[in-house]
Amino acid sequence: MRTLIEHLEFAFLVDADDTVVRDASILIDKDRIVDIGPAAEVAQRHRGESFDRVIDGRMTGICPGFVDSHVHLSETLSRAVFPDNLNTRAWVFHWAKPFYAHITEEDEYWGALLGITEMLRNGTTCFIDMGSQYDPGITVRAMEKTGIRGITGRHAAVRRLREKWPAFPVLVGEAARARRS
Numbered sequence: 058m059r060t061l062i063e064h065l066e067f068a069f070l071v072d073a074d075d076t077v078v079r080d081a082s083i084l085i086d087k088d089r090i091v092d093i094g095p096a097a098e099v100a101q102r103h104r105g106e107s108f109d110r111v112i113d114g115r116m117t118g119i120c121p122g123f124v125d126s127h128v129h130l131s132e133t134l135s136r137a138v139f140p141d142n143l144n145t146r147a148w149v150f151h152w153a154k155p156f157y158a159h160i161t162e163e164d165e166y167w168g169a170l171l172g173i174t175e176m177l178r179n180g181t182t183c184f185i186d187m188g189s190q191y192d193p194g195i196t197v198r199a200m201e202k203t204g205i206r207g208i209t210g211r212h213a214a215v216r217r218l219r220e221k222w223p224a225f226p227v228l229v230g231e232a233a234r235a236r237r238s
Contacts, residue, residue, distance in 0.1 A: 058109045060085045064096050065114035071121050083119060084108075093119075122182025130199075130209070131157075131165055131190045133172035162191045169199040176205065183207055 061084050068081035070093070082099035084092040092099050132153075139152040160168075169189075176184060186209035189196050196209040 058087060059107075060110040060112065061099075061103070061108045062112045062114045062119070063100070065118055066116060067118040068093055069118075069120040081119070082114070120180075123180050125176060125181045125184040128172065128176070128184045128186050130169040130172040130184075130186045130196055131160075131188065133168035134160065134164060157190050160190060162195055165190055166195045166199060169196045170202065173199050173203050173205050173207075177203060181205075186210070 061082060063082040065081040065083065066079070068078040068083065070076040070078060078093070078095055080096045081094065082092075082096040083090060084099060084103060092102060135153070135156055138156060139148060143152065173184075176182075182205060184205070184207040186196055186207060188210040193209045193211055196207075200207055200209070
């Protein structure tokens, strides 16, 4: 499938000259960019060719994919669970460690997939992950499913803490109720 997106407001080329092309066009063949540049020049180079799709790019722009150089995919599911006003020690030992003692490998897979999906939707195409609570293969499976590029590994924290914090789900429920009232 050949797609031409024409008359983009801008295209950041991220080359040695930090080129910004105004009124740009980009030609994509299947999943590869085959041409990008000023709209008039791209049109000239591909005059007489047919495209499966032509998209008007006015009021939009294009830039290379973003790289997230510090992400915690294994922590995606904990968003909005912990209070925002904790110091690091309290966060780690009173909230994070007990919470992750109750996360399963399947939970971590779905959390990683959610985090990756959000990154892709917002333009991030590559990442460095701090590591899995279990096996890095969990995150790698989510990466393979989506096609994102990234580096992951094993989390440095102690893996199984459920014995130390068996009542954590009850504590989280109580804390959530207290925050709502």
